[in-house]
Amino acid sequence: MFKRPQSLLLLSSALSHSARISPSSSSSSSQWFSILRAAVAAADLQLGKRVHALIVTSGDGPDQFLTNNLIAMYSKCGSLLSARRLFDKMPGRDLVTWNSILAAYAHAAGSDVENVQEGLSLFRRLRESVVFTSRLTLAPVLKMCLISGHLWVSEAVHGYAVKIGLEWNELVSGALVNIYSKFGRIKAARVLFDGMMERDVVLWNTMLKAYVETGLEEEGLSFFSAFHRSGLHPDDVSVRSVLNWIDKVDSYECKRHMEQVQAYATKLFLYDTKSECSDIYSWNKTLSEYVKAGENWAAIDCFRNMVRSKVEIDTVTLVVILSTVAGVNDLELGKQIHGLALKSRFDSVVSVANSLINMYSRARSAYSSRKVFNRMKEVDLISLNSMISCCAQSGLGEEAVNLFIGLLHDGLRPDQFTIASILRACSSLEEGLSASKQIHVHAIKSGIVADSFVSTALIDVYSRSGNMEDAEVVLGNELEFNLASWNAMMFGYIMCNDSHKALELMRIMHEGGHSTDAISLTTAAKAASSLVALGPGPGKQIHAHAIKTGFVSDLCVNSGILEMYIKCGDMGSAHTVFNDIPAPDGVAWTTMISGCVENGDEGRSLSIYHRMRQSGVDPDEYTLATLVKASSCLTALAPGKQIHADVIKLDFSSDPFVATSLVDMYAKCGNIEDAYHLFRKMDVRNVALWNAMLVGLAQHGNAKEALSLFRVMKTKNIEPDRVTFIGVLSACSHSGLVSEAFEYFSKMQKDYGVEPEMEHYFCLVDALGRAGLFQEAEKLIASMPFEASASMYRALLCACRVMLVESKGKPKLENG
Structure with missing residues (x-):
């Protein structure tokens, strides 16, 4: 029997007792807090979200203590957006709340400069409020100051720290020493350092590194001696900093100091002059620990430090770092490490070669994987x-x-x-x-x-x-029970147009008490969207289950539910789901845009696109083609031209799908000249592009040009389809070419195997009506294999009125 993770056991316990615990009681807060700690320890965002959902649904909303811890959980689990949304909703905020959100922005600052700016903006808002700050407020703020790259920002916060009496707090002054050191302000850093009452090894190392990196030889060596005399023992980092630096300086005095430092390091067992094996072993161990903890970028930084330190890498190093690179999917970095493997001649070792194949495979570079595989001797x-x-x-x-x-x-x-x-x-x-x-x-x-x-x-x-x-x-x-197999089975039923069975599997899993995942819910939503005849009912049940299980915040699940509502025509629910997605990706935006177009709300699709651009998400070719279609449906030339400008800007002009949509849009908006100009620039044998141009010419009275284009199609061996012949027959109708229309109609079946549809018969009836051949038109309608449409009778009536033969038009109007 498999052991469940401790975090899941805690969650199960909370689920079973949530009905019996008052949300406002201290025991309840304590229990939720223990689960939140477990989520943070495991970096399990999904667990944290489920706990949040349970807190909300178990009665009253979370108290201030729990809300502060929820913000901290979202921050430490990597969801800054959720932390900020929770912060913004809080009616009353204490200092812990402000400290939590500032810590969240500091934690996320490394991934986005905008996070730094927003975090510092929050700090300005805090200073304007009545809440007093503490050292725990300034610590994350100072971290953001460093990342911002602007010294004046750090100096401003330093001044504020002096004003409120926190300048000599160990946490604040230590951070300021680090900042001034990084900005090369060694004297300012040293003044702060000397004024501190307590200094640990980390702070001594920070100051020492500053001297090393700025090339202040005598001051650095003097500082190392003071470090040694302070009663604290310089550690491995201290020794390596000095040795790496001294080794680069060619002077007798420095060499003498290097020997003294080496002797000190050997005495403390930090340096082994006889063996490099223990050195590479410790580096590899550190690398492996980073990888096991999921800290891939920290592992990569560690590897870079190994290379800078001229540590001789071995096969273990390469295997570990290549697995790390495969995890972050950085092909260029992988190629550089491959170069190191070639240089060290470890590329022929089976374990290293296997890791290279895996890395290239993850990066979708089959050619490089095959190249490595072919070079393997074993x-x-x-x-x-x-x-x-x-x-x-x-x-x-x-x-x-x-x-x-x-x-x-x-x-x-x-x-x-x-x-x-x-x-x-x-x-x-x-x-x-x-x-x-x-x-x-x-x-x-x-x-x-x-x-x-x-x-x-x-x-x-x-x-x-x-x-x-x-x-x-x-x-x-x-x-x-194997969830992956059941998910695959559900998807298989959908592919075989048996969505009822897919939903039945979902029901069996639910009733059997089996846990589902995001893939299960996304697949079930897809099955529900295939059963449009049933309406949104089954889909709403899946939506409710996603909310209950905490998967409603998953982007894939949300996108599946969104598509389901769109296909069922429930655009109100679709907009609600879309607006609840914290950060929609390109797929979600495009789904919403195309959903509006499919459901006849083309104007709203254009406004959603405007929001998409403001959010910083770039559209793809499908998004742009859908928007062009919306402009076509609205016959709105101005928005269509704006989207065309975006097509050019984003370099999608040569995409056949987008180009076809643009030609169709310009033609439907009556701008035949621009449509034809675009068409001529595209050297594409795609029949859809030719159809768009041909139908556009025919519908706007350019029948001669349309028929000429059809002849060019034949010379280029482009096979016409049903849409092509709608354009050809329409052109014949507008030009009064009745016999030619019947000739093309005959060839359509005999030469191209295109079976006539209502639209083709409509064009023939229209051609006969325009020519005043009403009896022939009636005979043709009677011979059709399907019942005539009302629009066909209206076209004939219109032709009758033109020819002043209303007596034949009235009966047909009554029949229609």
Whole structure:
């Protein structure tokens, strides 16, 4: 039986007792606080959000103590936006509240300069209020001052600290020493340092490093001696700072000091003149600890310090740092480390080469992965698994299968990761189902078919090929519940247009007490959106479940629910969901924009786009094409031109989809000249682009040009479709070319296999009506394989009136 994490046990306890605990009681606050601490310790944002939701839904809102801790939790779990939203909603704020939000901005300052500016702005607001500040207020503010890069900001806060009597507080003065040191103001830093009553090793090292980096040789060595005499012992950082610096200075005095420092370090076991092994071991250990803690960028900084310190890296170093780079998906950094591996000749070591393949695979660089693999003199199962997975992810199914066959020929035994990867590759092949069944048999013989990776991959490959019966058998044979398999099964039902079964699976999971995740809810929302006939009812249940389980803040879940409401035509709920998304990404913005267009609210789609641009999110080609379509529907040329300007600015002018939409928009707005100018600039064989131009010409009375364009299409071997012939027949109708219209109508079926639809018959009836051939028009209507539309009768009536034959028009009007 699996042990549940402590944070989940605490949450379960809270869930079971929440009904019995008064939210305002001290015992309740204490219990929520213990869970929030667990969320912070595990950096588990989802747990924190669920606790917040439970606090809100368990009765009254959180008290000041809990709210302050919620702000701190959001900050430490990396959700500054949630912390700020909670802060803004607080009716009354005490100093702890202000300190918490300032600490949140200081914590997030490294990722965004705007966070620094906003954090300092909050500090100005705090000073204007009646709340008194403390050392815990100034600590995060001083951190933001340093990151801002502006010395005057730090000096202003220093002055404020003097004014309120906190200049010599250990926390404040220590931070100021660090700031002045970093800005090269060594004298100011030293004055503060000398005036401090208590100084720890970290502060001595900060000051020492400042001397080292500014090249003040005599002062630095004198300071190191004072450090030694202070009663505190210089540590490894102190010694390395001095040794690295002295080694660069070529003078007898410095060399003599270097020997003294080395002797001191050896005495304290901080320096081993005989062995570098312990040195690289400690560096590797530090690297590994950073990676295990999930602090990838700290690990990268540590590696950079290793290189600067001229520490001889080994294979362990490279394996650890390459896994770190794969985690942050930094291809350029990965290439630099690959260069170091080549230089040190460790690239031929199997473990290092495997790590390189994995790094390039994560970065979607199949070519580089293959290049590393081909250079390997020796490969193992991990090498082949990594390469097969890389090919599968890159859509190179045949190459993955060839690697798998080679693996079997070499006598290697595939494991669950091999099977899962090769099954994923098979799903992209035409004969993938047959190959997948053979691999399924192999997995049964090997005894690994019950593995969760393998069963999930089997369900996925069978679902993608429409073979749901086999997928159901695999799911039914699973020995225990596997959420990934159930999610894959739900998605398979949706792909096979059986969304009812997908929702039934979701219901079974819920009633069986099985936990779901963001993928489950997103898939269920997609299933609900496929069942438009049922309305938003099933989707609303999924939405409620997402709120209850705390997944409503997940961007993927929100986007799925948003799309569901849009497809069900419930735009009110869609706008509510969208406005509750803290930071919509490009997909969410585009979904909302296209939803407005699909539901006939084109004007609102343009205003949402304006908000999208203000938020700093750039549109993609699909967003822009949708907005151009909105302008077309509104026949609004001015907004269309503004979007065209954005298309040019964002370099999407050459995209066929966007260009087609622009041509169509200019044509529908009556600006045929600009439409034709755009069309001629596009050297594209896409029939949609040609259709847009042809139909535009036909609808605006340029019949001759439209028919000429159709002839050019044929010379370029562009196959016309149903829309093309609507344009051609419309052009014939407007030009009075009745016989030509019937000729094209005949060729449409015989030569191009396009079956006539209502729109094609409409064009013929219109052509006959314009020519005064009303009896022929009536005969054509009677011969149609489907019932005539009201618009067709109205067109005929209009033609009758033009020809002053109202007696034939009135009966048709009554029939229509």
